Amino acid sequence: MRIGELATRTGLTVKALRFYEAAGVLPAPERRPSGYRDYDEAALTRLRFVRAAQAAGLTLAEIRQIVTVREHHGPPCRHVTALLEDHAVDLDRRIAELTALREEVRRLRDRADRLDPADCDTTAVCHVIPTDG
Numbered sequence: 001m002r003i004g005e006l007a008t009r010t011g012l013t014v015k016a017l018r019f020y021e022a023a024g025v026l027p028a029p030e031r032r033p034s035g036y037r038d039y040d041e042a043a044l045t046r047l048r049f050v051r052a053a054q055a056a057g058l059t060l061a062e063i064r065q066i067v068t069v070r071e072h073h074g075p076p077c078r079h080v081t082a083l084l085e086d087h088a089v090d091l092d093r094r095i096a097e098l099t100a101l102r103e104e105v106r107r108l109r110d111r112a113d114r115l116d117p118a119d120c121d122t123t124a125v126c127h128v129i130p131t132d133g
Contacts, residue, residue: 006039010047017047024064025050057087
């Protein structure tokens with residue numbers, strides 16, 4: 001199938017397909033005598049995997065690694081599991097950071113409820129957010 005049909009069937013743009021090909025997550029297809037790309041059904045399967053992997057938080061570089069493992073060593077399940085575990089650990093760290101930030105924002109919001117704007121120091125930008133210095 002030509003690139004336009006593949007784009008339609010996957011919901012991606014032609015530009016995205018070319019990008020995936022350049023990024024190494026979609027193999028270069030055969031070319032027709034006219035020079036047009038000629039994708040097979042395997043391209044659909046690969047693109048479904050790419051989109052699902054991205055939805056799981058994997059980067060294109062990680063997806064390219066997975067594809068390489070698959071092509072050279074067989075099923076990449078252990079590699080994928082390790083990547084997902086790394087992402088889970090990173091998400092836990094980011095969630096903890098965001099939770100702490102939310103508490104700080106709420107603390108500042110509560111502080112703002114207690115402050116009178118008339119008491120704001122004219123040399124400061126806003127006394128709701130203390131600068132401690």
